[in-house]
Amino acid sequence: AQKITQTQPGMFVQEKEAVTLDCTYDTSDPSYGLFWYKQPSSGEMIFLIYQGSYDQQNATEGRYSLNFQKARKSANLVISASQLGDSAMYFCAMRLLSGSARQLTFGSGTQLTVLP
Amino acid sequence: GAGVSQSPRYKVAKRGQDVALRCDPISGHVSLFWYQQALGQGPEFLTYFQNEAQLDKSGLPSDRFFAERPEGSVSTLKIQRTQQEDSAVYLCAAAVAEVTEAFFGQGTRLTVV
Numbered sequence: 001a002q003k004i005t006q007t008q009p010g011m012f013v014q015e016k017e018a019v020t021l022d023c024t025y026d027t028s029d030p031s032y033g034l035f036w037y038k039q040p041s042s043g044e045m046i047f048l049i050y051q052g053s054y055d056q057q058n059a060t061e062g063r064y065s066l067n068f069q070k071a072r073k074s075a076n077l078v079i080s081a082s083q084l085g086d087s088a089m090y091f092c093a094m095r096l097l098s099g100s101a102r103q104l105t106f107g108s109g110t111q112l113t114v115l116p
Numbered sequence: 117g118a119g120v121s122q123s124p125r126y127k128v129a130k131r132g133q134d135v136a137l138r139c140d141p142i143s144g145h146v147s148l149f150w151y152q153q154a155l156g157q158g159p160e161f162l163t164y165f166q167n168e169a170q171l172d173k174s175g176l177p178s179d180r181f182f183a184e185r186p187e188g189s190v191s192t193l194k195i196q197r198t199q200q201e202d203s204a205v206y207l208c209a210a211a212v213a214e215v216t217e218a219f220f221g222q223g224t225r226l227t228v229v
Contacts, residue, residue, distance in 0.1 A: 100171070108156075
């Protein structure tokens with residue numbers, strides 16, 4: 001079974017600073033995808049970034065980058081130049097890309113607060 | 117979330133009451149997922165459809181939970197004889213294909229009193 005671990009229940013960052021949100025995962029399957037979602041207080045899950053297990057380069061999307069360290073089974077999210085609107089819950093998730101299971105497995109989340 | 121619409125946004129049910137939660141994905145999103153999110157937790161998988169076929173219902177917590185997607189578009193999650201532990205946010209997600217990114221709706225917050 002797959003497992004996602006997010007060890008930081010809450011994080012604070014000063015506006016315009018960079019912040020790293022930690023995520024480790026566990027799977028015996030070699031083919032998987034890693035996702036980060038943002039969930040503001042409105043409740044909607046917003047897709048941020050994706051990394052495939054066979055991707056050679058770390059994924060980047062604007063101010064978001066994913067620090068993928070396959071040997072350590074970690075997929076940390078880096079947010080550069082934090083903005084007040086980045087304050088939200090952030091979830092790391094994984095999906096297997098082979099076999100029949102297609103659902104996302106989520107971690108418990110990290111509540112990020114950006115301070116002015 | 118790219119047009120995935122869920123209704124109602126909030127539902128208060130008395131214990132023992134049946135409820136129906138609706139998910140209306142955007143056209144062309146053949147894959148549809150239901151998740152349950154307890155307060156302060158990450159979402160947990162309930163069930164998965166590809167078009168009208170329910171391919172995986174391994175996450176449904178009991179036989180009181182039932183989901184359908186009869187025409188491969190709108191889906192309904194039904195909970196019979198609700199109990200307090202059913203209180204959660206129910207999220208629907210849709211994707212163009214099985215392994216592409218999933219777009220989520222805003223969820224339905226169910227409170228059982």
